[in-house]
Amino acid sequence: MAISFKNKPSIVVYLTVGDPDLETTYDIALAALDNGAEVLELGVPFSDPLADGPVIQRASERAVARGTRLTDVLTLSKRIRTARPEAGIVLFSYLNPVVRVGLTEFARLAKENGADGVLLTDMIVEEAEEYLAAMHANGLQPIFLAAPTSPDARLKAIAESSQGFVYAISRVGITGTQTSAFTSEAEDLVTRLRQFTGELPIALGFGVSNPEHVAAIARFADAAVVGSAIVKLIEDTPATEAARAVGDFIRKLRGDAESL
Numbered sequence: 001m002a003i004s005f006k007n008k009p010s011i012v013v014y015l016t017v018g019d020p021d022l023e024t025t026y027d028i029a030l031a032a033l034d035n036g037a038e039v040l041e042l043g044v045p046f047s048d049p050l051a052d053g054p055v056i057q058r059a060s061e062r063a064v065a066r067g068t069r070l071t072d073v074l075t076l077s078k079r080i081r082t083a084r085p086e087a088g089i090v091l092f093s094y095l096n097p098v099v100r101v102g103l104t105e106f107a108r109l110a111k112e113n114g115a116d117g118v119l120l121t122d123m124i125v126e127e128a129e130e131y132l133a134a135m136h137a138n139g140l141q142p143i144f145l146a147a148p149t150s151p152d153a154r155l156k157a158i159a160e161s162s163q164g165f166v167y168a169i170s171r172v173g174i175t176g177t178q179t180s181a182f183t184s185e186a187e188d189l190v191t192r193l194r195q196f197t198g199e200l201p202i203a204l205g206f207g208v209s210n211p212e213h214v215a216a217i218a219r220f221a222d223a224a225v226v227g228s229a230i231v232k233l234i235e236d237t238p239a240t241e242a243a244r245a246v247g248d249f250i251r252k253l254r255g256d257a258e259s260l
Contacts, residue, residue, distance in 0.1 A: 014227030018068025039088030081114025
């Protein structure tokens with residue numbers, strides 16, 4: 001499999017695996033895909049998620065406390081791949097859990113368990129030679145983050161090293177929802193990236209939380225990444241209702257609220 005975006009805009013959904021529990025994460029993942037998400041980012045819980053805002057930090061803490069580990073994320077990836085063969089699946093992690101396993105072994109396991117790509121939040125493109133070799137050897141698509149503060153030379157390197165899509169960060173700072181419209185900074189970043197990406201899609205994340213955001217992103221990017229808004233919805237919803245709530249939310253994001 002390879003990541004592809006068929007809709008405009010596509011929806012990429014981030015989930016913290018194991019929050020509230022592994023079986024509920026599986027149900028939520030299928031509900032997300034069945035209601036319009038095209039790609040899942042399966043977040044590996046980490047004890048020190050520095051780039052994440054309080055919502056995802058709390059989710060990681062809950063998942064770690066439940067004993068969720070990288071092996072559980074890999075098992076879940078395989079289950080989702082079996083249930084929804086056409087889904088895009090990205091393993092989303094900090095570098096530390098991957099280094100513990102070893103880059104080569106991690107890449108082998110990721111492929112074996114149905115992942116299409118990998119995004120390591122703290123893997124910088126300038127130091128990625130070994131990582132990229134492991135990804136390519138296993139037919140995995142490496143995805144890098146691009147920030148508004150990155151100079152053009154770095155954006156070029158990110159575009160050249162990424163496959164599947166480039167994850168453009170809408171603003172500087174940590175993850176979390178926002179209520180205001182996206183600033184010109186986000187659109188400027190995508191415009192700058194387009195110089196180097198060619199046909200490679202660009203997904204915009206950090207702060208996407210409502211249909212207006214998704215509609216705005218559709219004007220200049222290929223996909224919207226929704227993370228904290230969904231993780232917060234899961235936090236606020238009983239586990240038995242979480243899959244349905246996430247499915248409904250994604251349909252609303254896509255502008256399909258009239259179908260509810």
